Amino acid sequence: MVAIPGGTFNMGSPKNEPNRSHHESPQHTVTVQPFFMSKYPITQAQWRFVAQLPQINREISSEPSRFKGDTLPVEQVSWYNAVEFCHRLSKYTGRPYTLPTEAEWEYACRAGTTTPFYFGKTITGDLANYDATSNYLNEPKGQYKERTNPVGQFPPNAFGLYDMHGNVWEWCLDDWHNNYKGAPTDGSAWLDNNDNLYQKQGSAVLRGGSWDDLPEGCRSASRLSLNRAVRDLILYSFGFRVVCAFGRILQ
Template identity: 55%
Template sequence: MRRRRFVQYAGFGGVGLAVGLGNRSLAALSPTNLDLGSTRSNLQTFAFEAINVGRDGQENDRRSHQAQFFAEALEAGLTIDMVAISKGRFLMGAATTERSSLDSERPRRRVTVPAFFMSQQPVTQAQWRMVATLPRVKRGLPLNPSHFKGNDLPVESVSWFDAVEFCDRLSKHTGSTYRLPSEAEWEYACRAGTTTPFHFGETITSQLANYGSAFTYALESEGDYRQSTAPVDGFSYNAFGLGNMHGNVWEWCADTWHDSYSGASSRSVAWVNGGTSDWRSLRGGAWSDTPDQARSAKRSGYPAAALNRIIGFRVCCA
């Protein structure tokens, strides 16, 4: 068995992860303007509500939405639901006025994002375990790597290389090309047309996401700090129909870690030239982090070979 490098999970504030880099604001787009229907004959539609809260954490608005998806079958009764994300443009990078933003989250730029599919939730332990039994492509995978155990909990304690192997095996199994999202795709999908620090609005609460809610971001009350990962289906969606974009686990992205956006492309492809070659980018914040770490724009970096009980991932396909 290969030796797996494990780094103890970070506490509040993301100790052990790179200083976060990014607050990004979107230009207006239409989440319902889906343009992937011609690429899939098996798209289904689901209805859901997206919630907006004020600085006090109280609900301001609740809107009904519909999204398209296809269910990628893994085995009987087990699928990965892939949500259609419409093409668009958005403003990537932090405004200087956003609380907890850093200079490393700038310069801001407009990014063009083609349409793609993204898994509705982070990969779960049940999904991981099934794919881990598929034939090896480049490296072995542990069947049960996670510190917190549960079929519906997000898989964690997996390296970036493990996540890429998962995508490779899933691609070979299904005939579709699966991959990790780029940072630009991830934030575009997280924001789903919003420009606020969170897709929920100006702040976040423990009813909406799993994070270190003993701390506050704006004027909301302290919440119920769970101190572990939580089932992925326990929280509300954004306007694209994606869940758990804030908190629960950090999510690996395809990009090499760069400590600023200086020189970054206006396209949404993964930025893999330059940067810290043995580190990869993370997005979304985790169950142990203060709320500012879970902002839509927040970035961090971590050694690609390392393991951490606050890090998981979700998958994309074109």
């Protein structure tokens, strides 16, 4: 876990950002409290350990991933399965682990930057795992690896977080909203009505892009579109990381 300092940032993309989506508007100021975030996406070794802990609300497979390897990110996990992981880990450690809120995720990804990527204005295959046969601006094209990469093999951001761009999409806690009109400005999860996570319906939010995505999908502000982010969907490009934020209590 990495300590993420609190701070204020502009969430969403500016109107002049190339390949932006209307889902990333309006750009708005958010103040985030300090929290801890996992340095890497949850790996298959970490998932396997937690999967053998006592069940809280639902069964989870110890080996869900298509691409096998202890240091590869776990994938083919639904939002509900990721929530179960957090609850089991919380019970085991006595600490409040959850999925990151969408604001926490973007704040942590940006790490003080305002460019499309925490590397700068563009991205290359030497910096992240994505479909680098397509380019974002005029950078050289690279390789499409067609699979996940062991975590931690690309440069981290200023907070010391790895793989925030590419490798696997990462589930966030929030309900899906088509834009940021009415979004919280305190970094909290944007949840509609029911706070019981296991009774949630509809779609959640995925962030960060994956090994199977074009570079624009890996931008700091990018959000996976509504029809692909239903909570029970399982794909080999969907993973997650966790946060520990004391004072947050979720059912």
